[in-house]
Structure formats: C-alpha cells, structure tokens
Amino acid sequence: MTSSTAAPAPSILGGPSLPQERRLVTAIPGPISEELMARKHAAVASGVGTTMPVFAAGAGGGVLVDVDGNSLIDLGSGIAVTGVGNSNPRVVEAVTRQLQEFTHTCFTITPYDSYVEVAETLNRLTPGDHTKRTALFNSGAEAVENAVKIARSHTKKQAVVAFDHAYHGRTNLTMALTAKSMPYKSGFGPFASEVYRAPLSYPFRDGGLTGPEAAQRAITQIEKQIGADNLAAIIIEPIQGEGGFIVPADGFLPALLDWARANDVVFIADEVQTGFARTGAMFASEHFDIVPDLIITAKGIAGGLPLSAVTGRAEIMDAPHAGGLGGTYGGNPLACVAALAAIEAYEEEDLAASARAIETRIIDRFTAEQASDPRIGDIRGRGAMMAVEFVDPATGEPDAALTARVAKAAHQAGVIVLTCGTYGNVVRFLPPLTIPLELVDEGLDVVLEALAAN
Numbered sequence: 001m002t003s004s005t006a007a008p009a010p011s012i013l014g015g016p017s018l019p020q021e022r023r024l025v026t027a028i029p030g031p032i033s034e035e036l037m038a039r040k041h042a043a044v045a046s047g048v049g050t051t052m053p054v055f056a057a058g059a060g061g062g063v064l065v066d067v068d069g070n071s072l073i074d075l076g077s078g079i080a081v082t083g084v085g086n087s088n089p090r091v092v093e094a095v096t097r098q099l100q101e102f103t104h105t106c107f108t109i110t111p112y113d114s115y116v117e118v119a120e121t122l123n124r125l126t127p128g129d130h131t132k133r134t135a136l137f138n139s140g141a142e143a144v145e146n147a148v149k150i151a152r153s154h155t156k157k158q159a160v161v162a163f164d165h166a167y168h169g170r171t172n173l174t175m176a177l178t179a180k181s182m183p184y185k186s187g188f189g190p191f192a193s194e195v196y197r198a199p200l201s202y203p204f205r206d207g208g209l210t211g212p213e214a215a216q217r218a219i220t221q222i223e224k225q226i227g228a229d230n231l232a233a234i235i236i237e238p239i240q241g242e243g244g245f246i247v248p249a250d251g252f253l254p255a256l257l258d259w260a261r262a263n264d265v266v267f268i269a270d271e272v273q274t275g276f277a278r279t280g281a282m283f284a285s286e287h288f289d290i291v292p293d294l295i296i297t298a299k300g301i302a303g304g305l306p307l308s309a310v311t312g313r314a315e316i317m318d319a320p321h322a323g324g325l326g327g328t329y330g331g332n333p334l335a336c337v338a339a340l341a342a343i344e345a346y347e348e349e350d351l352a353a354s355a356r357a358i359e360t361r362i363i364d365r366f367t368a369e370q371a372s373d374p375r376i377g378d379i380r381g382r383g384a385m386m387a388v389e390f391v392d393p394a395t396g397e398p399d400a401a402l403t404a405r406v407a408k409a410a411h412q413a414g415v416i417v418l419t420c421g422t423y424g425n426v427v428r429f430l431p432p433l434t435i436p437l438e439l440v441d442e443g444l445d446v447v448l449e450a451l452a453a454n
C-alpha cells in the first residue's frame with residue numbers, strides 16, 4: 001500500500017542484449033517486488049493471479065530481469081508468446097515506426113496494408129495449398145469465438161465438440177469449450193449451449209489405445225450423442241496446452257479429420273499455443289500431416305503484441321455476411337507490423353530449428369533422470385513445448401503436490417517455470433526460441449535439483 005516509500009525500479013532496457021545469465025541479488029521476491037505485490041493486492045482484482053512473486057523490469061533473449069535486479073531464466077515466454085524473444089529488435093523497429101505513422105484507424109472503417117499483408121502471410125504459411133482467407137482479432141479466445149461463428153454460418157448447424165482436457169479460453173463460449181472447472185469455469189456459469197465434449201487420445205493414460213481406436217471412441221460418442229447432422233465443428237488443440245501438453249497417438253487427428261470432412265463438419269485446429277515454430281514446425285498440425293479447415297493462431301504471432309487470427313478455406317471463411325466479423329481493435333496496426341516482423345524472424349532465423357534443439361536437450365536430460373527417479377512418469381511434447389508429468393511411483397497417480405513444490409523451488413532459485421495439466425501434475429517448458437542453450441541446461445539443472453530436494 002505504501003507506494004510512496006518504494007524505491008524506483010531500476011531502469012533496465014530489455015531485448016536480446018541483456019546479459020544472458022541467472023543472477024540472484026536478493027531473495028525471490030526482493031523488497032521492491034514485495035512492495036509492488038502489496039499494491040497489486042490492494043488495487044488489482046484477486047481473480048487475476050500471478051505465478052511468480054516478482055515484477056518485471058526488462059526481458060530479452062532467454063532472461064527476465066526483475067525490479068530488484070535479479071535475472072531469471074525464462075522457461076515460460078509469458079505462456080508461449082515471446083517465441084522471438086522479448087523486445088525482439090525487428091519487432092521494436094517495426095512498431096516504433098508504426099507508432100509514429102498512426103496507431104489506429106479501425107480496419108473496418110479505413111483499412112491499411114499491414115492487415116492485408118498479415119492475412120496474405122498467414123494464408124501462405126498455414127498448412128494446405130487451397131485458397132484461404134484470414135480474419136484478425138485481439139486474443140486467442142476472441143479468435144476461437146469467431147472460428148465457431150464462421151463454422152456455424154457455413155454449415156448452418158449449431159453443435160460444437162471440444163475434447164477432454166481442452167483449453168480454449170475464458171470468455172463465455174470458450175469457457176464452455178474448456179474442460180477444467182477450477183480455476184477456469186467454477187462459479188462462472190451458465191455456459192453457452194450446444195457445446196459437447198468427446199474423449200481425447202492421451203497415450204500416457206489411455207491403456208494402450210491406438211490413435212485410430214481413440215478416434216473411433218470419440219466418433220462413436222459424437223454420432224450417438226450429438227449426430228453429425230447437428231454438428232458444425234470439432235475444435236481441437238493438435239497438442240494440448242493447458243491440459244498437459246498431451247500429444248495424441250499417431251493416427252488420432254487424421255482419423256478425426258477424415259470423419260469431419262465426410263460429414264460436413266468443420267475441423268478447427270486451435271494452434272494458439274502450438275503455432276509459430278513453437279513445436280519445431282511452423283504449425284503443430286504439420287507433425288500429424290493434417291490440413292485443418294480452420295486454424296486459430298494467437299500467442300506467438302506478434303512478439304508480445306495482442307493479435308489473433310482465424311485462417312482457413314475461403315468457402316468457409318467467406319460464409320458470414322459483411323459486418324458479421326470484426327471489432328474495434330482487431331488487427332490493430334501496431335500488432336500487425338509486429339506480426340510481420342516476428343514472422344520474418346521465425347522464418348529467416350529458422351527458429352523452428354532452435355525449437356528442435358531445445359526439444360533434444362530437454363528429452364535427453366529428463367530421460368537420463370527418469371532411469372533413477374520413477375516419479376518422472378512421462379516426458380512429452382514437441383520442440384520448445386515440452387512437459388514432464390509427475391506421478392506417485394507406487395500407484396501411478398498424479399502427484400500435484402510434488403509438482404507445486406518443484407515449481408516453487410525453481411522460482412525461488414531464479415527459474416520461471418509453469419505447471420499445467422488437468423491433474424496439476426505437469427511441469428511445462430516453453431522457453432523463448434531465442435534462449436541460449438546453456439541457459440536451458442542451467443534451468444533444467446535447477447528444476448532437477450528442486451526435484452531431488454523434494
């Protein structure tokens with residue numbers, strides 16, 4: 001509360017030129033962060049929680065420097081957003097220039113070319129060589145909402161199927177699509193109607209079910225409980241994010257897609273978390289050889305500026321009448337030029353290759369450790385989207401308490417690491433693709449020390 005007594009935060013310029021090191025100069029949190037947290041509690045709604053107890057002052061490459069001068073290893077990227085690194089120089093330059101030209105006109109009043117160029121770029125980059133269209137929005141959830149609107153408009157049907165463990169956002173429709181009650185839905189109903197849930201392929205907990213078998217299980221349930229003639233769309237994360245970085249068994253996604261195609265059901269891939277080189281390919285759909293009808297992108301798209309998109313088959317995307325899609329800020333010019341700069345970085349710097357190098361590092365390290373520590377139940381993911389599921393070795397049951405202790409100890413030792421999973425027993429790694437590999441190694445050391453001590 002006593003903001004006036006807080007020392008001013010040291011002025012730290014972010015970007016990749018920040019020293020790439022873990023450096024603790026105070027306890028975590030330090031005194032300035034503690035004062036700010038007290039102000040946060042007094043001023044910010046409690047429903048807006050924070051993972052880390054420290055306030056940011058600068059970030060870039062693979063580190064985040066807090067207001068007390070601690071330099072933390074960033075294994076979270078602000079939830080898979082800063083794939084190109086914080087304050088990426090290309091993004092900074094493009095946004096700075098745009099700031100001086102104009103900041104907003106509203107694309108649906110007086111359009112500007114950067115929006116069109118983002119659309120052209122996404123049409124080129126996303127899987128499939130069919131004719132495509134793109135519409136831009138602000139957040140992942142807003143894009144999900146619009147993808148469902150578009151699918152309903154095209155099919156003239158209403159029902160939507162989402163999957164177990166799914167996460168699609170926190171707005172009313174996307175809460176309905178999201179699986180997990182706490183913390184995302186509990187107390188916030190009633191939820192949107194005509195949303196149904198189907199079983200996923202979850203190899204670690206599926207008892208040997210193959211991908212095609214898991215798809216058939218879902219399809220049978222959909223046919224019996226909803227009926228294809230009522231179903232507008234199925235929406236799925238090709239690799240689940242918040243639900244636990246679950247990679248479906250081979251053959252699951254193609255079988256679902258084939259069924260959707262045969263039944264006039266729009267197949268929507270939610271690549272909000274998996275998109276833009278994160279998984280070692282530009283889009284995770286490529287790992288499974290699927291070409292979704294619609295693909296939703298956000299998080300990694302614009303180097304940290306808020307932007308999201310729905311991209312897909314022209315005949316589906318063009319179904320809604322003019323004026324049916326849009327919004328005041330969707331495709332804001334600052335976000336559009338940031339996206340063009342970020343995408344240039346993903347492509348020209350081959351950040352997908354960086355993601356694959358990070359994958360190898362994490363798999364090798366945890367696989368070696370798993371031999372002597374059976375609490376490491378599963379190691380999974382692709383690229384720089386990797387996770388470890390912790391279990392009680394005696395029962396195979398999820399161990400959320402251990403997971404929370406490991407994450408907390410890592411935070412205290414200067415590593416930003418996130419947890420996820422329906423059972424809260426998954427530690428996930430989402431470093432910026434620009435992180436030096438030595439920092440990945442050091443971050444993993446810290447997490448493994450935390451595991452050994454807990």
Ligand SMILES: *Cc1c(COP(=O)(O)O)cnc(C)c1O
Pocket residue numbers: 138139140141142144167168169170237241242270271272273298299
């Ligand atoms: C984060 C996320 C969303 C929601 O995006 P917001 O920008 O937070 O609204 C939707 N789907 C997936 C897969 C996500 O990871």
